[in-house]
Amino acid sequence: MTDPRSSLPQLGQWNGLEDLRRIQEKQLQQTVAWAARSPFYRERLNSGPLPATAADLAALPLTTKQDLRDNYPFGMLAVPKEQLATYHESSGTAGHPTPSYYTAQDWVDLAERFARKWIGMSGDDTFLVRTPYALLLTGHLAHAAGRLHGATVVPGDNRSLAMPYARVVRVMHDLEVSLTWSVPTECLIWAAAARAAGHRPGADFPALRALFVGGEPLTSARRGRISRLWGVPVIEEYGSTETGSLAGECRHGRMHLWADRALFEVYDPRTGTVSAEGEGELVVTPLFREAMPLLRYNLEDNVSVSYDDCACGWGLPTVRVLGRAAFGHRVGAATITQHQLEELVFSLPDSYEVLFWRARAEPNILRIEIEVPDEHRAAAQAELSASxxxxxxxxxxxxxxxxxxxxxxxxxxxMPDVVKPRSLFGPDEDWGKALLYY
Structure with missing residues (x-):
């Protein structure tokens, strides 16, 4: 049997939503058959015929993050263990691992989805990957996507002692890096590090074409500031370690769900109902994942999904991720979120040179600290307080x-040295770090 991932759907291969639904349902039966081989789904699917349509699938209960944790490490495994290519765990699990694993064929789909950037990736690119590699999917995902399209990948893990910011800037400048992948905050720190090294972020890195970002909330004001600093577009990505890339931006700045590679639903936890669009929690069924199939997996991210037309012509639903910006703290009668504050901070004039800030919400006052040069300090303080x-x-x-x-x-x-472990020291050396190389 031919592996369906050898002919994955590509952008532009469907004409309208009905075409897109046919692509989804053509693959759904294979996805459900894969799922039926895992211990977890075997129990859920043994009571009758396997779901063959999206409507059939909707009769199944949602799969939760707690289900993944309860079945750690391999209770969701649907292939022989020797077929696995990689094992990962998501971040922020507070001691409760959320496992995720993929075969080599699964990785073809993963890499292709991440590489769907409107600006393109090619063998002409030098691609700096500046997100964690250890256990998380994010660094490996970008690395694989870059290699799939022939780019030279620079593995600049942002949790490695071997890659301080001064080295990041040197690599970006000397290697003529054209694309980067990081959280948005990294882009601001690179700009400060570039200036500290005597470089001008928007002028002395002419090879740079775009900054790919994800993994933290990003307001339009901060996105605009980063783009103006570096003089290139900032292109956002949305996904998770459990699923890989789920959505990416078109050239018109709208985030589109990869609905040719996954089924999406919107779940309202208040009523227990699901719909194709509207606001609620995003539920996803990846369609080309064999090692660890997920049927109706609730990401628990609050989103808004719509099927409005977009000038890009991709014919895909549009998503706005709301949940990551929703958490806030009370100040007086108001609830203040980071998203709201960030928008105000980065709406200050660029000439004030404010890149870094922090705030503390107290019962009756909001205390904000911003880094700002002396000559702009009074104006920046007054304007931010007023806004x-x-x-x-x-x-x-x-x-x-x-x-x-x-x-x-x-x-x-x-530029600290990367120390290797050793056991023999001279008479005047500190042997308190024997074996520990940090």
Missing amino acids: VRTVLGVDSEVIGLAPGTLIPHEALTA
Whole structure:
């Protein structure tokens, strides 16, 4: 039997939503058959005929993150263990592992989905991957996508002692990096590190074509600031370790769900109902995943999904991720979110050079600290305080700090040695670090 992933759907191969649904349901039966081989789904699917349509699938209960944790490590496995290519765990599990694993064929789909960037990836690109590699999917995903399209990949793990910010900037400049993948905050820190090294972010990196970002909330104001700093587009990605890339941006700035590679539903936890669009929690059924099939997996991310037409012509649903910006703290009668504050901070004029900030929500006042040069400090403090009062309706104390306070200068410039473990020391050496190489 031919592996269906040898002819994965490609953008532009469908004409309208009915065509797209035919693509989904053509693959769904294979997906359900794979799932029936795993211990977890075998129990759920043994009471009758296997679901053959999206409507049939809707009769199954949702799969939850707790289900994955309860079946750690291999209770979701649907292939012989020797067929696995990689094993991963998601972040933020607080000591309760959320496992995820893939075959080599699964990785073809994973890499292709991540590489769906409107700006393109090719053998002409040098691609800096600046997200964690250890256990998480994110770094490996970008690495595989870059190699799939022939790019030279620079594995710049952002949790490695071997890759301080000064080295990141040197690599970006000297290797003529054209594409990067990171959380948005990294792009701001690189700009500060570039300046500390005597470079101009928007002028001295002419090979740079785009900054790929994901993994944390990003407001339009911060996106715009990063784009203007570097002089290139900032392209956002949405996904998870359990699923890989789920959505990406078109050239018109809208985030589209990869609905040719997965089924998507919107779940309302208040009513228990699901729909194809609207606001609620995103439920996903990856269609080309064999090692660990997921049927109706609830990501628990609050989203808004619509099927409005888009000028890009992809013919895919549009998603806005809401949940990651929703958590807030009370100040007086208002609930303040990071998303709201970030929008105000990065709406300050670029000339004020504010890149880094932090805030503390107290019962009756919002305390905000921003790094800002002396000459702009008074204006920045006054304008931010006024906008907080006008937009958020709360009192604030805005304190301007000297640059280098929140992000120390030495963090931008240090080039520490990468120490290897050893056991023999000289008479004047510190042997307290024997065997520990940090």
